């Protein structure tokens with residue numbers, strides 16, 4: 303597990319470190335780390351001596367990092383051109399050092415655009431943690447001229463460091479090098495950051511508890527339920543899947559199958575697709591109604607359920623069953639429209655898994671601002687607190703927020719999971735984990751991790767779509783992978 307801290311928290315942690323280190327030392331440490339990454343990137347194309355790097359230098363300390371990194375690159379025989387976006391505010395010490403190292407300094411925008419066009423690598427040192435709003439001219443013109451690899455210093459300029467949202471013309475980095483701590487942009491907008499390298503500048507002891515955490519394979523492997531010698535099919539937790547429908551039985555089949563593959567033990571199905579579920583998964587015990595389903599340790603409810611009276615009655619039944627509940631799809635729409643159903647869920651171990659549209663419906667009747675497009679961590683955290691349930695907000699970066707304020711983010715490696723039915727697979731996996739005893743926050747985080755890995759494995763070789771059936775089929779291999787990681791780490 304690793305932590306992610308807000309730019310404000312990082313700035314606060316920097317203060318005591320700055321106070322006890324010689325002036326400029328922290329920046330030099332950061333710049334050294336940046337230069338190492340730049341040299342590695344340059345070396346991938348052959349000898350670095352004689353290559354040409356352009357540093358886009360903004361008015362703040364991010365520009366200072368870029369200038370000092372340029373100084374180190376000059377010492378390694380790299381040609382360096384610094385393009386100053388705010389010539390009279392460029393970091394004075396960094397600028398003087400680069401001139402001394404015989405770096406070229408350009409203040410004319412046209413000259414800068416031409417230099418960018420000839421570069422082997424661009425260092426984006428326009429803005430870092432203090433960047434706000436869309437990039438101001440001439441930055442967009444220079445960014446638009448980039449045709450080579452880009453190393454973003456701290457964060458890609460034009461992408462909000464706190465929320466990962468993109469403002470107009472913004473940098474798409476091949477790699478990003480960051481200092482002291484990872485910031486939200488690095489997990490919320492991985493597509494803009496590329497590979498992220500963290501350089502230690504000694505902030506560790508000064509950082510508070512991480513407000514956002516990211517699970518790794520070892521965490522997930524350790525948390526994954528494994529039957530012991532004394533277990534039988536009941537002791538491991540029975541999951542009930544309440545999904546439908548007769549017209550669209552696919553959701554029920556996908557969710558039930560995913561549940562059967564995710565944990566050992568037992569899956570019960572209740573709903574109008576009992577025949578199809580039984581045909582596809584003979585091991586699933588299927589009935590037509592939740593009332594006849596028998597005892598379960600958790601319910602996964604919602605996919606294909608319908609939003610009419612029957613669906614609402616089914617949802618009320620499972621919310622009143624006194625066991626953890628995974629609510630997805632139609633169950634979310636029903637919750638959003640009924641304060642009575644929300645009251646039954648509040649304060650109980652309930653995990654809701656909305657995509658953006660379902661999230662909007664879920665919070666429609668609540669007081670307050672919930673805007674995932676502006677800040678998905680904040681929106682999910684507020685919704686979880688307001689509803690008293692754990693919210694897993696789906697998307698390229700999945701956010702899992704517990705009502706007590708804990709937040710996990712799972713950044714996807716690709717977007718191939720955006721395919722019909724893949725959410726049903728997630729429901730089955732998460733429901734099975736709830737039945738096995740994981741609390742909703744962990745169940746959501748572990749399910750999202752394995753789901754995304756299953757998409758990668760199910761696709762076979764990367765670079766082509768993966769249908770939801772293949773994602774589901776790859777769930778066991780994804781579990782094997784995380785368990786192997788956990789065993790190797792123990």
Ligand SMILES: NC(=O)C1=CN([C@@H]2O[C@H](COP(=O)(O)OP(=O)(O)OC[C@H]3O[C@@H](n4cnc5c(N)ncnc54)[C@H](OP(=O)(O)O)[C@@H]3O)[C@@H](O)[C@H]2O)[C@@H](O)CC1
Pocket residue numbers: 316320328329332333360361362363364365367428429430431432433434435436437438441455456457481503
């Ligand atoms: N403290 C340290 O020792 C260490 C700090 N470190 C480094 O410092 C960075 C933080 O530096 P920082 O706080 O100086 O701000 P920074 O990110 O450079 O941006 C501020 C400047 O950008 C401008 N600007 C803002 N928005 C803009 C826009 N949309 N479009 C265009 N311009 C925009 C803004 O202009 P203004 O609004 O003032 O006119 C202001 O001049 C951090 O990311 C890390 O790289 C590391 O070296 C570790 C040690």
Ligand SMILES: Nc1ncnc2c1ncn2[C@@H]1O[C@H](COP(=O)(O)OP(=O)(O)O)[C@@H](O)[C@H]1O
Pocket residue numbers: 631657695696697698699700714716717718719720721722723724725726727728753
């Ligand atoms: N752009 C994306 N990149 C990566 N994963 C995504 C992206 N968009 C959606 N996903 C994931 O794909 C799944 C889609 O779920 P959902 O929208 O419920 O689909 P369905 O209802 O068709 O089953 C979720 O796990 C979500 O996190």
Ligand SMILES: [K+]
Pocket residue numbers: 364426427428429430454455456457458459
């Ligand atoms: K930057």
